[in-house]
Amino acid sequence: MQNRTEIAELGEFGLIEHLTKNFEIHNASTVLSVGDDAAVIDHFGKQTVVTTDLLLEGIHFDLMYTPLKHLGYKAVMVNLSDVYAMNATPTQITISIGISNRFSLEALDEFYEGVYLACEKHGVDLVGGDTSSSNKGFIISVTAIGEVAPNKFVKRSTAEKGDLICVSGDLGGAFLGLTLMEREKKIYLENPKIQPDLENESYVVGRLLKPEARKDIIDFFEQHEIMPTAMMDVSDGLSSDVLHLCKQSALGCIIYEEKIPISDESSKTAYKFGLDPTVCALNGGEDYELIFTLKQEDHDKITLNEEISVIGYMTEITEGCKLLTRGGNYFDITAQGWNAFQK
Amino acid sequence: MQNRTEIAELGEFGLIEHLTKNFEIHNASTVLSVGDDAAVIDHFGKQTVVTTDLLLEGIHFDLMYTPLKHLGYKAVMVNLSDVYAMNATPTQITISIGISNRFSLEALDEFYEGVYLACEKHGVDLVGGDTSSSNKGFIISVTAIGEVAPNKFVKRSTAEKGDLICVSGDLGGAFLGLTLMEREKKIYLENPKIQPDLENESYVVGRLLKPEARKDIIDFFEQHEIMPTAMMDVSDGLSSDVLHLCKQSALGCIIYEEKIPISDESSKTAYKFGLDPTVCALNGGEDYELIFTLKQEDHDKITLNEEISVIGYMTEITEGCKLLTRGGNYFDITAQGWNAFQK
Numbered sequence: 121m122q123n124r125t126e127i128a129e130l131g132e133f134g135l136i137e138h139l140t141k142n143f144e145i146h147n148a149s150t151v152l153s154v155g156d157d158a159a160v161i162d163h164f165g166k167q168t169v170v171t172t173d174l175l176l177e178g179i180h181f182d183l184m185y186t187p188l189k190h191l192g193y194k195a196v197m198v199n200l201s202d203v204y205a206m207n208a209t210p211t212q213i214t215i216s217i218g219i220s221n222r223f224s225l226e227a228l229d230e231f232y233e234g235v236y237l238a239c240e241k242h243g244v245d246l247v248g249g250d251t252s253s254s255n256k257g258f259i260i261s262v263t264a265i266g267e268v269a270p271n272k273f274v275k276r277s278t279a280e281k282g283d284l285i286c287v288s289g290d291l292g293g294a295f296l297g298l299t300l301m302e303r304e305k306k307i308y309l310e311n312p313k314i315q316p317d318l319e320n321e322s323y324v325v326g327r328l329l330k331p332e333a334r335k336d337i338i339d340f341f342e343q344h345e346i347m348p349t350a351m352m353d354v355s356d357g358l359s360s361d362v363l364h365l366c367k368q369s370a371l372g373c374i375i376y377e378e379k380i381p382i383s384d385e386s387s388k389t390a391y392k393f394g395l396d397p398t399v400c401a402l403n404g405g406e407d408y409e410l411i412f413t414l415k416q417e418d419h420d421k422i423t424l425n426e427e428i429s430v431i432g433y434m435t436e437i438t439e440g441c442k443l444l445t446r447g448g449n450y451f452d453i454t455a456q457g458w459n460a461f462q463k
Numbered sequence: 464m465q466n467r468t469e470i471a472e473l474g475e476f477g478l479i480e481h482l483t484k485n486f487e488i489h490n491a492s493t494v495l496s497v498g499d500d501a502a503v504i505d506h507f508g509k510q511t512v513v514t515t516d517l518l519l520e521g522i523h524f525d526l527m528y529t530p531l532k533h534l535g536y537k538a539v540m541v542n543l544s545d546v547y548a549m550n551a552t553p554t555q556i557t558i559s560i561g562i563s564n565r566f567s568l569e570a571l572d573e574f575y576e577g578v579y580l581a582c583e584k585h586g587v588d589l590v591g592g593d594t595s596s597s598n599k600g601f602i603i604s605v606t607a608i609g610e611v612a613p614n615k616f617v618k619r620s621t622a623e624k625g626d627l628i629c630v631s632g633d634l635g636g637a638f639l640g641l642t643l644m645e646r647e648k649k650i651y652l653e654n655p656k657i658q659p660d661l662e663n664e665s666y667v668v669g670r671l672l673k674p675e676a677r678k679d680i681i682d683f684f685e686q687h688e689i690m691p692t693a694m695m696d697v698s699d700g701l702s703s704d705v706l707h708l709c710k711q712s713a714l715g716c717i718i719y720e721e722k723i724p725i726s727d728e729s730s731k732t733a734y735k736f737g738l739d740p741t742v743c744a745l746n747g748g749e750d751y752e753l754i755f756t757l758k759q760e761d762h763d764k765i766t767l768n769e770e771i772s773v774i775g776y777m778t779e780i781t782e783g784c785k786l787l788t789r790g791g792n793y794f795d796i797t798a799q800g801w802n803a804f805q806k
Binding site for chain 1: 495498502503505507512514519521522560595600604606614
C-alpha cells in the first residue's frame with residue numbers, strides 16, 4: 121500500500137460516510153439506509169429473517185494469510201448463508217467493525233471492497249452499522265436480514281423419519297485450505313525467505329478464503345417447487361451439523377460415507393497431508409454448503425441438479441446417528457466440529 | 464462469586480441454550496426465535512427498523528466499575544434508544560458476545576440477567592446471536608429491530624427552519640458519572656484500601672451505568688398525536704448531536720444555555736470537580752435522551768410533559784449553529800462529543 125490515511129483524521133462519522141458512499145440500494149424494501157439512528161425496511165406481506173455473526177481476528181481469521189478484501193467478502197457471505205439456510209432471500213445487512221490503529225483507511229477500503237462485492241453479487245443493501253476503535257485485533261459483527269413468503273421458511277427441527285438427507289456442493293475443502301495455510305504460515309515464520317507453495321491448491325484455498333453462499337440452491341428450490349422438510353448450513357463440519365438436524369428434529373440418521381461429496385482437489389490435498397478426506401468433510405468446518413432433508417417422493421426433482429448429493433436418510437431417534445463406511449461398518453457420528461471455545 | 468463454571472465445559476451450543484432458556488417471546492411478530500440459522504419476524508403492514516451497536520471493553524466500558532448486570536442492561540438500552548429515536552417500537556434484538564476465558568459462566572449469567580431485565584421492561588424478544596471466545600476483552604454486538612406504522616418513522620434530516628428544538632430528561636449526568644468513576648478508580652489503584660466515596664452521587668452513577676431508553680416519550684407522542692419533524696438520540700453529547708441534526712437538515716440553530724436541562728445532582732457534582740455543567744451537557748455523552756424538532760404550532764402539546772424541554776430553534780444554514788449564553792453572548796457550537804477514534 122502506498123498511501124496511509126489515519127482513521128483518526130476522519131473521525132467516526134467521516135469514516136462511516138467514506139466507507140458507505142459507494143453502496144447503492146437494490147431492494148425496494150429498503151426505505152431508509154445508512155446515516156440515521158436506524159435503517160427502515162418495508163416488508164409488507166413477507167416475513168423477515170434475521171441472523172448475526174461475530175468474526176474475531178485470531179479466533180476466526182488470521183490476517184497473515186487472509187487478504188482484507190476476501191475477509192470483507194467472507195464476513196458477508198457467512199451471514200447470507202444463514203439466511204439462505206432458512207429458505208429466505210437476503211435483502212439487507214448491517215456491519216459493525218472494531219479496529220486498532222494499526223489499520224489505515226486504505227486497509228479498511230480493501231475490506232469494504234469485499235463487502236461491496238458480496239452485497240452486489242447477492243443484491244443485498246448495506247443499511248447500517250457501527251465503527252469503533254479496538255484495543256487489539258480486528259472485530260467484525262454482521263447482521264443479515266432477509267425475507268420469505270409467509271411460513272415458507274425452513275427450520276432445523278422439522279425433518280421426518282425416512283426423509284432423504286442432501287448436501288450442496290462438496291465438503292472438507294475449506295478445512296484443507298486452512299490446514300494448508302497454517303502449514304505455509306509455520307514454514308514462513310521459521311524461514312521468511314521460503315515462498316509459499318500453493319501450486320495446484322487454488323481450489324481448497326478458495327474454499328477457505330472466498331466461500332459462496334448457496335443462493336443457487338434456494339433459487340433452484342423455488343423454480344422446481346421444492347420445499348425441504350428441514351435445512352441448515354454446513355458451517356461447523358458435516359458431523360456437527362447433521363447432529364443438530366437430528367437433535368432438533370428428534371430423529372436419528374444414516375449417512376453413507378461413499379455418498380459424501382468431496383472434490384478431487386480436496387482429496388488430493390488431504391492425501392498429501394496424510395488425512396482421510398471423509399474425516400475432513402465430517403469434522404472440518406466453514407464449507408458454507410446447505411444440508412437439507414427432503415420427502416422421498418421429491419427425489420426425482422433434485423436429480424436434475426448436479427450440485428446436490430443425497431447422502432443418507434433420517435431414522436428413528438432410537439437408531440442413533442450412524443455413518444455407514446465404504447467397508448460396510450457402522451460408526452456413531454460424534455460432534456468434533458469446530459468449537460470456538462476449544463482452541 | 465462462589466461457583467465458577469468454565470465456558471468450555473458447555474461448548475458454544477450448550478452455552479447459547481443456557482443463556483437463552485429464560486427468555487420468553489413477547490411479540491406476535493416473533494415467528495421463530497433462537498435455535499435456528501436465523502430468526503423469523505412477521506411485520507405485515509408495518510415497516511421494520513434496524514440498528515446495531517458495538518460495545519468493547521476498554522473502549523466503551525471498564526469492568527472495574529461496571530457490574531456485568533448493568534452492562535447487559537445498558538448494551539440493550541443503547542440500541543433500543545436508537546429505535547425510539549426513529550419514532551419506532553423495538554420488538555426484537557440479537558446479541559453477540561466474544562469473551563476471553565477469564566469470564567465464568569456465572570459472570571455471563573449476570574450479564575444476561577441485565578439483558579433479560581432490559582428486554583422485559585421494553586417488551587423486546589431476544590431472537591438470536593452468536594457467541595465466541597475472544598483473545599482479549601469482552602466484546603458485545605447488539606442489533607435491535609423495531610416496527611413503525613408506514614412512513615411514521617422520523618429521520619434526522621427533515622427539520623425545518625423555525626422548528627423548536629426539544630430534549631427529553633436532563634443532560635450531562637452520564638459524563639459526570641464517568642468522571643466520578645474514573646477518579647475513584649484512580650484513587651483505588653493508588654491505594655486499594657480507600658473505599659470509594661459515592662455518597663450522594665447515586666444519580667450521576669445511575670445515569671452512567673443504567674441509562675433508560677425513552678420509550679415514555681415515544682408513547683407520549685402517540686397518545687397526543689405529536690409527530691416530531693426530526694429526531695435522534697443524544698449519545699455523543701448535545702453539541703455533536705445537534706450539529707448532526709443541523710447538518711443533515713441543512714439548517715442552523717440557536718440553543719439557549721439557560722434552557723438546557725441539567726439536574727441539580729449533576730450540577731453539584733460538576734461544581735465539585737470544578738466543571739461547568741453546561742459544558743458537561745454539551746460535550747459529555749451517553750445520556751441516551753432524545754433530541755427532536757417540532758413545528759411551533761405543536762408547542763402547547765408538549766408543555767403537558769415535564770420531561771420535555773424546549774432548548775432552542777432551527778435557523779437558516781447561513782446563521783450557523785449558535786449557543787446563546789446566560790451572559791447574552793453567542794458562541795459557535797463545535798463538536799467535541801465523544802469520538803471512539805480519539806482516545
